[in-house]
Amino acid sequence: MNTVARDPDLAVTAAAAAAREWAGAAPTARAHALDAAADALEAEQAELVALAGAETHLGTPRLTGELKRTAFQLRFFAKELRAGTFLDVRIDRADPQWPTGPRSELRRYRTALGPVLVFGASNFPFAFSVAGGDTASALAAGCPVIVKAHPGHLELSRRTADIVQKALARAGAPEGVSGLIEGEQAGVDALRHPLLRAAAFTGSERGGLALARIAADRPEPIPFYGELGSVNPVVVTPEAARARGAEIAEGYVGSLTLGAGQFCTNPGLLFTPADGPVDEIVRRLRAAPAAPMLGDWISAAYVDGARRLASLPSTRKLVWPDDEAAAGPRLLAMDLDTFAGDIGAAATECFGPLGLVVTYDRLEDVAAVIASLPGQLTTSLHGEPHEGGELTDLTAALAERSGRVLWNEWPTGVSVTHAMQHGGPFPATTAPTTTSVGTAAIERFLRPVAYQSWPPHLLPPPLRDDNPWGGAAAGRRIAEPRRLSWPGRFPEIFTVQ
Amino acid sequence: MNTVARDPDLAVTAAAAAAREWAGAAPTARAHALDAAADALEAEQAELVALAGAETHLGTPRLTGELKRTAFQLRFFAKELRAGTFLDVRIDRADPQWPTGPRSELRRYRTALGPVLVFGASNFPFAFSVAGGDTASALAAGCPVIVKAHPGHLELSRRTADIVQKALARAGAPEGVSGLIEGEQAGVDALRHPLLRAAAFTGSERGGLALARIAADRPEPIPFYGELGSVNPVVVTPEAARARGAEIAEGYVGSLTLGAGQFCTNPGLLFTPADGPVDEIVRRLRAAPAAPMLGDWISAAYVDGARRLASLPSTRKLVWPDDEAAAGPRLLAMDLDTFAGDIGAAATECFGPLGLVVTYDRLEDVAAVIASLPGQLTTSLHGEPHEGGELTDLTAALAERSGRVLWNEWPTGVSVTHAMQHGGPFPATTAPTTTSVGTAAIERFLRPVAYQSWPPHLLPPPLRDDNPWGGAAAGRRIAEPRRLSWPGRFPEIFTVQ
Structure with a gap:
């Protein structure tokens, strides 16, 4: 029915x-x-x-x-x-x-x-x-x-x-x-x-x-x-990797596998120092419980996408199921140069619990690669509180390529609040x-509409001087006539009601 | 050089x-x-x-x-x-x-x-x-x-x-x-x-x-x-036509011929009672001084567009040059039914001093035709101060199809102010x-960017608590933590700085 x-x-x-x-x-x-x-x-x-x-x-x-x-x-x-x-x-x-x-x-x-x-x-x-x-x-x-x-x-x-x-x-x-x-x-x-x-x-x-x-x-x-689409890149600084490697590995695997990886904010891409907590991530991901995906059509697309990513040159399979057709977490790795050389393919979203670890030698090389990424819903940075000036360029690049930047947190979990931004440059959204x-x-x-010299009795309520909607049309900005004539400065009088 | x-x-x-x-x-x-x-x-x-x-x-x-x-x-x-x-x-x-x-x-x-x-x-x-x-x-x-x-x-x-x-x-x-x-x-x-x-x-x-x-x-x-494009429709009520026919004719011809009609807000379309001030418009338009257009390519397009409009069935030429290839003001007329029957062609912009007068018998038939128009930058209504409820539907239709509605004024002349709206549904703009x-x-x-738990020393200045940009980042809306838990109402505390 x-x-x-x-x-x-x-x-x-x-x-x-x-x-x-x-x-x-x-x-x-x-x-x-x-x-x-x-x-x-x-x-x-x-x-x-x-x-x-x-x-x-x-x-x-x-x-x-x-x-x-x-x-x-x-x-x-x-x-x-x-x-x-x-x-x-x-x-x-x-x-x-x-x-x-x-x-x-x-x-x-x-x-x-x-x-x-x-x-x-x-x-x-x-x-x-x-x-x-x-x-x-x-x-x-x-x-x-x-x-x-x-x-x-x-x-x-x-x-x-x-x-x-x-x-x-x-x-x-x-x-x-x-x-x-x-x-x-x-x-x-x-x-x-x-x-x-x-x-x-x-x-x-x-x-x-x-x-x-x-x-x-x-x-x-x-x-x-x-x-x-979004692969929600996460960058881990060498200092953070040294200080909190195990904690970061735990957080990463938790966010990557949450809801079988079926979130638009799933952190599919992790930039970490070559000597970072990769082994710990592998260990934890192997131990992560299997979770069913939304449906067969989703797991089939996931398995296909994972296979495509794994077939990129110089890609290592760190976590991979024995049965290629099975869903479940996967982890791939490549180095920064390889990633930068094929960024279009390597930064493609694979919807599901697949992580691509990109290892770097020098943090100062990462900002330029971030700047070349397609647009993202989120980017995250894991650093230490005392790190400052050396992260300025990286902060700028992360903010330029995404709608929300997170410090020492994980992108899954989108809060419905006043200041939330869930969007970003294409392909994160079509409307940045x-x-x-x-x-x-x-x-x-x-869409805005302006009424010019319109009779009060025919105006929409929030535009009338007596504002019959009251508080439900609050914050009205009213510009009174100027007192001096151009080219003086602009001594306009504003009121907010 | x-x-x-x-x-x-x-x-x-x-x-x-x-x-x-x-x-x-x-x-x-x-x-x-x-x-x-x-x-x-x-x-x-x-x-x-x-x-x-x-x-x-x-x-x-x-x-x-x-x-x-x-x-x-x-x-x-x-x-x-x-x-x-x-x-x-x-x-x-x-x-x-x-x-x-x-x-x-x-x-x-x-x-x-x-x-x-x-x-x-x-x-x-x-x-x-x-x-x-x-x-x-x-x-x-x-x-x-x-x-x-x-x-x-x-x-x-x-x-x-x-x-x-x-x-x-x-x-x-x-x-x-x-x-x-x-x-x-x-x-x-x-x-x-x-x-x-x-x-x-x-x-x-x-x-x-x-x-x-x-x-x-x-x-x-x-x-x-x-x-x-926009043809900036103007509607004249029977009451206004009776009370101020000559004044409306003068205003219309002035706006139509201003700058040789080369404004995006040029009032190309006039809805008027069949017994409205059409003769007066014709008389004044014939007397309007000729003005050169921006260039030959513009006058050629204007002459072409005018010819196309004039060739629509049941269209009368009220003002038309002896030399078909000459630029200069033109006035066409058709009745409301004819216009409604071929609205796509009849409401097409012809950039230059061309007016199309659409005559109606009953004002209550006009609102439905306005509602079927392509999107406009402006629409205008000429009425009398005592007219009210009978214009409600018409007001709604005009506001729905345009970005700015004018009462007893003419659309040319776009003021650069806080409340100006210069836009409208397609084809007035591609971004309504x-x-x-x-x-x-x-x-x-x-484009918006949100910083989540980001360290203060790496935040853009207007997002820091000390707001180093001061007045140049005014009106910041700050939501403090709630005091009660859901599902009570939302006793949030906002401050504006």
């Missing part, structure tokens, strides 16, 4: 029909609906976790935590809606003395883009799927959302969509604000639909790039927010100016 | 070499350099305006004003740099009680994307060219800029680049932070260069879309900010979440 999934044309058309009402609803009304969806998901936790367990093999503890995170994300964006700063309200009062000519009154805010298509991810059946982070941030922005279910957890997607749709409806959201479609062709059809306004995707570089190009080749191109986790994720689905 | 323009590979490579130093410079240092460029341009005003006049036929008063605006823009972004809010600093202190698990310390800001390619526009030889708005906002963001000179004003571009490069160098900017290239192939080569990180373009829909697809088809796709004019234009060239 499938009472939820729809024809892609019907789903996008229904979303478009709901768009104006949802975009124009008070942020507090949308917040109420997001809270209701969170409550409803938690109320069905037992059933949902069981469904997810059967389809993804991720296990009850992890799935329970992920459901909790998913509900938290919905409430987190509800809270952001009540704070209102996402509207970025700017009001310029008319100024007859403005330097480039009299300035009319301008009132600008950010409003919803319109219907958004979200592609569910395989590895987060809750947190990056039907009711996940992309959905929560787009709904918060005021955009109706059509989710293309991931085939790896279809039943869970249908049940989640059913729960969310009913909760949103009970909370007063218009019909069509949440839709579900199934199948690759339906996803492509929806992406090409003329009424669609943006899309978000979490998954492989190949799949994401193909969809990004469909979005760019539409008669009307639309923003495409793809979170694709954005994040898909954290408060700022809402910005992807908003 | 051409001492400025460079090979595209050399220009992008030099920009990349300057990128880290420029991105890391204190905002006040970049502000100083932008001010110096503004001063230098004004010091050479006489020579530059003469050069521009010879190449563009835009006349001394307009070009003098445009140079002043260009210097103002540079200083405006310098001021924005000194205010510092563009950094969007967010600091999450570590929180062991964070609902989804202990939260590490995260410090996030926005930093420069890297080398940016700017395509100069034909119609603004100063304000959207070598030292124009895209350049000013990208330099302010900390990105080196390579400008592809518009062939319509090559000598001016070279001289401007020479002045700007010398001023930036004297102000301490690294070499390579400002580059100039010439020729279509050089532009495409630079756009495909692996070290380029973003591009900005102002021009035709056809040209911009072709470049946008080159940017999307790179092995590493990059953001492309194209400001393309952004603006190319006003303070927020800087956001196009910034």
Whole structure:
């Protein structure tokens, strides 16, 4: 029985029909609906976790935590809606003395883009799927959302969509604000639909790039927010390797094998001194418990990718299963020169618990190699507290090639907070100016509109002088007329309300 | 003699070499350099305006004003740099009680994307060219800029680049932070260069879309900010037509013919009651003085485009030159049903002083047609102060299809202010979440980076607790640890510094 999934044309058309009402609803009304969806998901936790367990093999503890995170994300964006700063309200009062000519009154805010298509991810059946982070941030922005279910957890997607749709409806959201479609062709059809306004995707570089190009080749191109591949390089300094080699080996293997390596922040690449804790990593990785992967299609791709990496010249197999076709942790090694000579192939993501150890002789050679890497979600540096100036160039290179840099921590575990950045230069994402986790994720689905000399009674509420939305349109920046005329300095008067 | 323009590979490579130093410079240092460029341009005003006049036929008063605006823009972004809010600093202190698990310390800001390619526009030889708005906002963001000179004003571009490069160098900017290239192939080569990180373009829909697809088809796709076509629809209500028909006709013809119609905000489309001030518009347009266009290539395209529009079925020629090949104002008319039936062709931009009058019988039929329009930079509504509820749907449709809505004003004349929005859904731009004019234009060239548990002495200055940049990194939002644990409400403590 499938009472939820729809024809892609019907789903996008229904979303478009709901768009104006949802975009124009008070942020507090949308917040109420997001809270209701969170409550409803938690109320069905037992059933949902069981469904997810059967389809993804991720296990009850992890799935329970992920459901909790998913509900938290919905409430987190509800809270952001009540704070209102996402509207970025700017009001310029008319100024007859403005330097480039009299300035009319301008009132600008950010409003919803319109219907958004979200592609569910395989590895987060809750947190990056039907009711996940992309959905929560787009709904918060005021955009109706059509989710293309991931085939790896279809039943869970249908049940989640059913729960969310009913909760949103009970909370007063218009019909069509949440839709579900199934199948690759339906996803492509929806992406090409003329009424669609943006899309978000979490998954492989190949799949994401193909969809990004469909979005760019539409008669009307639309923003495409793809979170694709990353090998999340980790650099260990010689000092850290000497001081804390065993601890680093333990941390590395823990992060590499967490969830069978099926995280976009999995640390696939480790730069370590040639005399670093490689033997300890090997020992620990051999002892790591085997964990099932999400499905056969994932393990097959993992085994294939690992084989390709292992076949690169001058690559040593440090941990490798006797049965080549078996999943399970693997560790490869090469030296820095070899890596630098074939960086395109050697830095390719292999989704799963595979680590590539790159050994270096001199730390000062590593920064240039980091600078040549493809874009990453994260980079990490393990050093000692007293190390300073000698790490400046390396710090700069790590920050230039990634969205988040970590000191003496491991990249798996992405916290949903205000300052989180989950993004980075291509291929980490297709949109390096954005994040898909954290408060700022809402910005992807908003576009600015300015009202010039518009009558107060026809203005959107947050742009009116009396600000009927109150705290839910806080932080309004108002520029009063200048007192002196150009070319003096700019004695503008700003107020923030 | 051409001492400025460079090979595209050399220009992008030099920009990349300057990128880290420029991105890391204190905002006040970049502000100083932008001010110096503004001063230098004004010091050479006489020579530059003469050069521009010879190449563009835009006349001394307009070009003098445009140079002043260009210097103002540079200083405006310098001021924005000194205010510092563009950094969007967010600091999450570590929180062991964070609902989804202990939260590490995260410090996030926005930093420069890297080398940016700017395509100069034909119609603004100063304000959207070598030292124009895209350049000013990208330099302010900390990105080196390579400008592809518009062939319509090559000598001016070279001289401007020479002045700007010398001023930036004297102000301490690294070499390579400002580059100039010439020729279509050089532009495409630079756009495909692996070290380029973003591009900005102002021009035709056809040209911009072709470049946008080159940017999307790179092995590493990059953001492309194209400001393309717009017909800037204006709607006149029956009440306004009755009360102020002559005044509206005068305003419309003034805006339509300003600068020979060569503005991206030119009001090419007018919706008016069938008994509206059409005769008055015709009379005034016939009397409008002829003005030379930017060049023969522009008038030829204008004459062609006008002929195509005039050949649509049921189109009447209200103002049309005896000599079909002559430039000069033209006015066409059709009724609302005809327009709605061929909206794709009828709403195509014809760059120049051509107006298409669409006559309607009932105002309530107009909103649906507006909702079907391609995206616009601006839409305008001329109504009477007492009109209210009956304009709600129309207001919503106008705001949904454009970036700026104007009440009883005309769209030409884009003020450089904090709340300006110059952008809109495709084809107005290729990036509807952004603006190319006003303070927020800087956001196009910034990407967020988060530092997790990073040692203070290796943090970028605005992320340190002691904030050595002071006011130039103002408005930092700091989230303190929560006091209660989930699932209570979120009693977070925020401070803004």
